[in-house]
Amino acid sequence: MPLPAKAFQRWLHGIAPQASTADICRISGVKRTTLAQQLVRGKVAESTVVSISRAFNINPVAALATFANYSELAGSPVLPTAAELVSQIATMDLLSAVIARSAGAAGGGDDVDKPQAPPLTPAPHATSVKNWVDAIDDGELRHRVSVATGIAPQNYSAQLTANRLTPELAIATSRAAGVGLTGGLVATGMITESEAGWPSGARQAALDALSDGELAALAGERLQALGKTLKRQEQDHQQTKTIWENLG
Amino acid sequence: MIEILQWSTLAVCCAAALARIPSAVRGENRSLFYIFVLATLAILLSIDGPYVAIDGLLGGSNVANLILRFVLFAVIFFIGLRCVNAFGADQQRRWLLGVPGIVVFGLIAGVMVVFFTMMDSSGSSAGLVAVYERSTRNAHLVEYYGAAGRAYPAYVSLVLLPAMVKAVGSRLPVLVRAGALLLAVGGVCLTVSLLFPFFPEPWSPLKFIINYGAALCFVVGLAAFWIARVRATQLAPQKSSTAK
Numbered sequence: 001m002p003l004p005a006k007a008f009q010r011w012l013h014g015i016a017p018q019a020s021t022a023d024i025c026r027i028s029g030v031k032r033t034t035l036a037q038q039l040v041r042g043k044v045a046e047s048t049v050v051s052i053s054r055a056f057n058i059n060p061v062a063a064l065a066t067f068a069n070y071s072e073l074a075g076s077p078v079l080p081t082a083a084e085l086v087s088q089i090a091t092m093d094l095l096s097a098v099i100a101r102s103a104g105a106a107g108g109g110d111d112v113d114k115p116q117a118p119p120l121t122p123a124p125h126a127t128s129v130k131n132w133v134d135a136i137d138d139g140e141l142r143h144r145v146s147v148a149t150g151i152a153p154q155n156y157s158a159q160l161t162a163n164r165l166t167p168e169l170a171i172a173t174s175r176a177a178g179v180g181l182t183g184g185l186v187a188t189g190m191i192t193e194s195e196a197g198w199p200s201g202a203r204q205a206a207l208d209a210l211s212d213g214e215l216a217a218l219a220g221e222r223l224q225a226l227g228k229t230l231k232r233q234e235q236d237h238q239q240t241k242t243i244w245e246n247l248g
Numbered sequence: 249m250i251e252i253l254q255w256s257t258l259a260v261c262c263a264a265a266l267a268r269i270p271s272a273v274r275g276e277n278r279s280l281f282y283i284f285v286l287a288t289l290a291i292l293l294s295i296d297g298p299y300v301a302i303d304g305l306l307g308g309s310n311v312a313n314l315i316l317r318f319v320l321f322a323v324i325f326f327i328g329l330r331c332v333n334a335f336g337a338d339q340q341r342r343w344l345l346g347v348p349g350i351v352v353f354g355l356i357a358g359v360m361v362v363f364f365t366m367m368d369s370s371g372s373s374a375g376l377v378a379v380y381e382r383s384t385r386n387a388h389l390v391e392y393y394g395a396a397g398r399a400y401p402a403y404v405s406l407v408l409l410p411a412m413v414k415a416v417g418s419r420l421p422v423l424v425r426a427g428a429l430l431l432a433v434g435g436v437c438l439t440v441s442l443l444f445p446f447f448p449e450p451w452s453p454l455k456f457i458i459n460y461g462a463a464l465c466f467v468v469g470l471a472a473f474w475i476a477r478v479r480a481t482q483l484a485p486q487k488s489s490t491a492k
Contacts, residue, residue: 236419239336240480243424246334247470248277248477 002043003067009039011049011066015056028055046070046167050190060191061182070171077197078180085198085206087135088187090125091222093118097207098219105212120203124189127225130160132187136177144176145169164188250456254295257460261288261467268474280470283326287467290319294459296374303372310369313376317360317397321353324438327466328404331431334473337411344407356400363393391445402442405435423476430469437462 016024025032028051038044046064053063065074096118125131133141146153149172159165165173170184182196194200210218265284272281292298293316303312325344332341343349367389371378380390412435415428437458444455 232419239418240420240424242336243334243420243473244477244480246277246330247280247427247473 002038002045003049003069005039005042005044007067008044008049011063012052014066015053015058015063024052024055028052047190060195061185061197064167069168072171072175073181077182080180080183080186080196080198080202081136082206082209083135084132084179084183085203086210086218087131088123088125088128088193089203089207090121091127091219091226093120093125094207094215094219094222098215101212101215120207123186123193123203124163127163127222127229128187128189129163129165129184131222132183133160133173136173136179136183138177141173141177145173148172148176250453253456253460254291257463257467258288258291258295260464261291264467264471277330279326279330280474283323283330283470284467286319286323286326287463290316290323291460291463293319294374299374300372308370308372310372310376310379312372313369314361314364318357320397321357321400324401324404325353327431327470328408331408331411335411335415335428337408340407340411344404349407352403353400356396356403360393360396363389363396367393395442395445398438398441398444402439405431405438408432409435421476421480423472423479427469427472427476430465430472434462434465434469437465 012019012024019027021035022032024030025035030048030051035044035048038048049063049067050060053060061073061077064070065072142153142156145151146156149169151169156169159169165184165188167185167188167190170188170190171181174181174184180196182191185191186193186196186198193203207215261284265281265288268281268284272278293302293312299312299316303310306312306315328344331337332344367379367386368382369376369379373379376390376393380387409432412428412432416425416432418425420428441455441458441462447455
């Protein structure tokens with residue numbers, strides 16, 4: 001649900017009373033044509049507000065919370081669950097962790113030479129949205145989101161598969177799962193972990209808290225999903241090639 | 249309106265054929281070039297002026313109309329063949345190339361030729377309009393002949409339809425899916441054309457629109473696959489150069 005242009009103008013006037021639209025665009029990196037179009041249509045994208053608030057050193061979540069349809073974001077952030085934190089670790093980082101741990105185990109008790117896994121790449125990753133929903137899903141979550149928002153289940157699934165989720169749906173999903181409301185915004189890459197109030201190192205800590213068995217099972221699941229996706233892509237690619245060989 | 253549609257369909261076909269020449273010279277999918285050339289010829293033969301001129305050369309007994317039908321059969325057969333190969337529609341291959349396909353083709357072609365020889369076909373006339381108006385017997389024969397002529401294209405497009413619908417709903421590139429959609433629409437048009445004898449008189453302009461619409465759908469659909477390939481091969485080197 002994009003933000004009404006009127007409310008946006010009011011907000012903008014509140015944070016930068018003197019700045020012209022051109023200044024705003026220059027500072028925030030929002031394209032002028034994009035902003036102009038959004039204003040003409042009367043609907044301003046959430047990402048525009050996020051970019052502008054970053055440029056003015058305002059927390060994007062706090063900025064969004066000033067709008068009526070995101071007012072529930074106000075208040076102290078709820079910390080993410082361990083499952084959410086782990087879901088935002090890229091598959092390759094999980095695999096590195098597996099390798100680092102097994103190398104550490106093979107090396108014996110010598111702590112000094114223990115190979116360290118490289119630092120985690122920042123969220124989001126290639127399948128972060130789907131992994132996040134899977135992490136907070138109790139089996140009925142998708143159904144509840146669909147009932148609450150009116151989105152058709154297949155459209156919701158399609159967004160997850162495409163690693164996308166509108167901010168509105170991301171928040172609705174969090175609410176339906178009873179977790180912190182900003183988790184989905186992190187998973188979709190709209191805001192960063194620190195903007196969402198996640199403590200720095202929280203993902204690393206959640207990863208370290210996994211037992212070897214949990215980590216291996218999780219990495220295995222991710223790897224299997226990756227294999228499926230890659231295989232499907234290869235099949236599609238092969239099919240396209242056949243079509244072009246015959247019809248191109 | 250109808251004239252504009254006719255000539256623009258011809259122009260599109262002709263342009264597609266001309267644009268295919270370089271790839272035909274390079275040896276890429278020559279049959280696609282032949283499809284476009286034959287389609288151009290078929291459309292040329294279905295327009296009044298060129299038809300009368302060409303049929304005049306052939307003796308003025310409307311043999312050109314019979315040729316037109318067989319050219320159309322060839323076009324639709326090759327399109328079908330290409331599509332079956334391209335979309336890996338192995339269940340459908342039998343219905344096009346196997347015994348059932350050959351039997352259907354033989355039957356329809358035989359029936360068509362018999363009707364043609366039975367009618368008094370003298371006097372060049374595009375669409376056999378003049379022949380139709382000569383007598384009730386001729387009118388009926390022209391009707392059956394026309395139906396037979398439309399039957400094979402309709403048959404082939406029905407055979408292809410499931411594969412096309414599947415391709416439209418797939419995760420293939422957008423242009424490929426658009427091409428498949430156009431081929432499917434063209435196929436539906438051809439199938440609807442089987443019902444022409446049941447169309448009331450005031451609907452006859454609709455017949456032209458459906459006929460030429462089908463032709464346009466097929467040509468533009470085939471061009472869409474081709475453009476998709478050209479775009480993909482142009483994009484690929486760019487990607488690798490940015491990766492360096």
